[in-house]
Amino acid sequence: MxxxxxxxxxxxxxxxxxxxxxxxxxxxxxxxxxxxxxxxxxxxxxxxxxxxxxxxxxxxxxxxxxxxxxxxxxxxxxxxxxxxxxxxxxxxxxxxxxxxxxxxxxxxxxxxxxxxxxxxxxxxxxxxxxxxxxxxxxxxxxxxxxxxxxxxxxxxxxxxxxxxxxxxxxxxxxxxxxxxxxxxxxxxxxxxxxxxxxxxxxxxxxxxxxxxxxxxxxxxxxxxxxxxxxxxxxxxxxxxxxxxxxxxxxxxxxxxxxxxxxxxxxxxxxxxxxxxxxxxxxxxxxxxxxxxxxxxxxxxxxxxxxxxxxxxxxxxxxxxxxxxxxxxxxxxxxxxxxxxxxxxxxxxxxxxxVYNTDASPWQHALPWGDVTRKDNTLFLCVFDWPTSGKLHLPNLKTSIKSAQLLGSDQPESLKWSREVDWTVINVPPSAPEKLVSVIQIELESEPEVDPVWAIDPEHATEVLAEFAEVDNAEKSPKRWMEKFGEWKGIVHAHGFEKGGAASWDVDVHKPGEYNVALTYSGTGRLVWEVSVDGGEKIQNQQNSSHNYQSFPIGWIHFPEPGRYKVSVRCVDGDIKSSSLKAIEFEPIE
Structure with missing residues (x-):
């Protein structure tokens, strides 16, 4: 720098x-x-x-x-x-x-x-x-x-x-x-x-x-x-x-x-x-x-x-x-x-x-937006403002010196609290910016973050197959054109064999019910199973699409805060055609 x-x-x-x-x-x-x-x-x-x-x-x-x-x-x-x-x-x-x-x-x-x-x-x-x-x-x-x-x-x-x-x-x-x-x-x-x-x-x-x-x-x-x-x-x-x-x-x-x-x-x-x-x-x-x-x-x-x-x-x-x-x-x-x-x-x-900044220590986007960093300062770029008045920041291990909401002549000092491995920042009920609101966090030292995916208690959390571990399945990039030269691309989990799965470790802050949806493509009607190690298993049949639509699978329950392993399997239908882009968790209010 x-x-x-x-x-x-x-x-x-x-x-x-x-x-x-x-x-x-x-x-x-x-x-x-x-x-x-x-x-x-x-x-x-x-x-x-x-x-x-x-x-x-x-x-x-x-x-x-x-x-x-x-x-x-x-x-x-x-x-x-x-x-x-x-x-x-x-x-x-x-x-x-x-x-x-x-x-x-x-x-x-x-x-x-x-x-x-x-x-x-x-x-x-x-x-x-x-x-x-x-x-x-x-x-x-x-x-x-x-x-x-x-x-x-x-x-x-x-x-x-x-x-x-x-x-x-x-x-x-x-x-x-x-x-x-x-x-x-x-x-x-x-x-x-x-x-x-x-x-x-x-x-x-x-x-x-x-x-x-x-x-x-x-x-x-x-x-x-x-x-x-x-x-x-x-x-x-x-x-x-x-x-x-x-x-x-x-x-x-x-x-x-x-x-x-x-x-x-x-x-x-x-x-x-x-x-x-x-x-x-x-x-x-x-x-x-x-x-x-x-x-x-x-x-x-x-x-x-x-x-x-x-x-x-x-x-x-x-x-x-x-x-x-x-x-x-x-x-x-x-x-x-x-x-x-x-x-x-x-x-x-x-x-x-934007200028002269470093990458986010989370190493990926967060459900409400994204983060850039300059030395010991984090800039939380909030695209989807939490109406609850609480912004959840997962797995930040470094102590915070100050938090300020930018966007006015006098930046507003914000209060925060520590709830196990989550930092909860108290914010106004409405966003100060029409496009992207910015919260500036000053840390005591360089940021230390566990980049594991975390399920936000307010916003829908999409976790990409790109971040999954696969077993008896493949994971690879895929690119295609919608029109000539109009490129689209993902990393997908595919080639599921019998018992094959894509799995993620996810952190849950708020226990309770979450609606689970899968974004995938394939041929005909496919049956997908979503399971939590040591917990529930849900299964449903949905039609496929060629362009990665999102389909609901069902509700799943996380009984307490903590880290869970969630796995997805394609268990029936034209399994060879199945291509998984993402899993999404949406809290049920």
Whole structure:
């Protein structure tokens, strides 16, 4: 934890947290909040401590918006040319450049949106898989300056706007795939003369020179985000990584460079982890369902959902990079702007929750929200406020010095009590924040927590199969697409043999009745059994679903406070098809 990031937070936060808007906060605290203006940051600091960034997918494909010849293609727009989408021939696709005239592009406006959203740097597509360069490239004339009527280099403008705003700047570059250049990955196999083209041709004539361009002609950059390395041989990736580090010693290289040569780990698209991950890593996500602009896609993440996913990533120890897809004319969709800046207003009120923080000592989310940590300070981010006036914090073994409810000019001191292995914090009956309320806990020493799952006495508690021990069953990741490129993923328990089970140790604070539900998929009607070691066993038949619905199994009784082992088995039906995502316990009032 760097010393300068602690400056003023402990003293000033309490006095100003509730009353300042984003502009006032910037004026009052300036760089001293986290000292994360790009020009002052060390190598990787914006990534490691900023924890929040903007991704931008914008290119020739944005002009189509997923509609070709009057037909809409549903899925991620930057793949529209590909045979798995519209299958546009190369010559036809290249002709689109003559219609690309993004007169509504405003680099300063995009930088303002990112800054008001609380983001610390911007990464934008310099060249996606379609091979079209969104900057002036001397290596290849299929670029926005040479091939369009607009004749401008938006990357020059955006790099300058980011520097002016104190934001970092970086490039996405598809280093393996190039669908329009001979020899590029999944591209033409012959050149314009009909001669065979190799990957060497693409790499030497286009890829390497363009990566040299984006790392030498746009000033200091924070990051080069390579993507989809596929089976690209290691020596090519080594050359690119060495070139980036030579030209931009401060820049990081994304984990998708390939062959473990990146500077950090990149998770799967739209993947927000459920357990803490060691080291430097990022999650990449998008404000709606498509990365590039799609005319029909109005399924925007709300400000609360953005904060939920951001805090989940920070609470697991990582960075969250959230994408926007400008339209073909360069304008950012208004709803994307609003949801980002509304979430940003909250971040400007609670910067200490997001920036330069460590992972939650619980190692997973809690039923009412999540936790981030800075040294001996915990920030309890309460998404679901307890109406009982009591917030339950399980298995915190470290003594508490103070507890404060943030969100007003004068933070409210809270009382707490110790009830066996649970800390119970007395809170007001209503939440002070519409989006996420924050309780700041000061500890006597470093937090010591038993991360076992605990059943909250007020909120429904979902315990994922990811955290189960399995016996005569399997546990593995599973990813699928709802639409093309719209990834979903879980870790599921499956392959149940006779007597096979998924089991969890859970702590119970309040004895009594709990309704148990299972989230699963499978074929036909399945019979599931839920049992407590030394206690009750319940069993029920429910229909299956393909997309992991939650089905009730029945009530189960925990006779006294303490730790229990709960097991789930699929005991009848098409057991081989059964796939368990989670078990949920809801207290019966």
């Amino acid at each position: 760097k010393e300068y990031a602690r400056c003023l937070l402990a003293i000033v936060a309490a006095a100003f947290l509730g009353s300042a808007n984003a502009q006032e906060m910037e004026k009052m605290w300036g760089d001293q909040v986290v000292k994360l203006r790009a020009e002052n940051a060390d190598r990787g600091q914006l990534f490691d401590e900023g924890n929040y960034a903007m991704f931008i997918h914008w290119g020739l494909y944005s002009l189509l918006g997923n509609e070709v010849d009057g037909k809409t293609y549903y899925g991620i727009g930057e793949w529209i040319m590909n045979p798995r989408m519209a299958g546009i021939p190369i010559d036809d696709y290249k002709q689109l450049a003559g219609k690309f005239n993004p007169t509504q592009f405003d680099a300063k406006e995009i930088a303002r949106i990112a800054k008001d959203a609380g983001m610390k740097y911007i990464v934008i597509t310099a060249k996606h898989h379609d091979g079209f360069a969104m900057y002036e490239s001397k290596a290849n004339d299929f670029n926005i300056v040479d091939a369009t009527p607009w004749k401008k280099d938006p990357m020059k403008e955006l790099a300058a706007a980011c520097r002016e705003a104190g934001l970092g700047f970086g490039f996405y570059y598809s280093h393996n795939q190039d669908w329009t250049f001979p020899g590029g990955g999944n591209g033409p196999t012959e050149d314009e003369n009909g001669d065979p083209a190799t990957f060497d041709d693409y790499f030497e004539k286009k890829c390497l020179p363009q990566v040299n361009e984006i790392t030498t002609e746009y000033g200091p950059i924070e990051l080069v985000w390579f993507d989809t390395p596929g089976k690209m041989p290691k020596h090519y990736v080594e050359q690119l990584v060495d070139l980036v580090h030579k030209n931009q010693p401060r820049a990081l290289v994304s984990g998708r460079a390939g062959h473990d040569l990146g500077d950090y780990q990149t998770l799967g698209d739209m993947e927000v982890p459920r357990h803490n991950i060691e080291g430097m890593w990022e999650s990449v996500d998008t404000t709606n369902d498509s990365w590039a602009y799609a005319w029909y896609d109005e399924y925007w993440k709300s400000p609360k959902e953005i904060l939920h996913r951001l805090i989940a990533c920070v609470g697991r120890g990582g960075t969250y990079m959230l994408n926007i897809g400008p339209q073909g004319d360069g304008a950012v969709p208004a709803r994307a702007t609003k949801t980002l800046t509304d979430a940003g207003d909250w971040i400007y009120r609670y910067p200490q929750v």
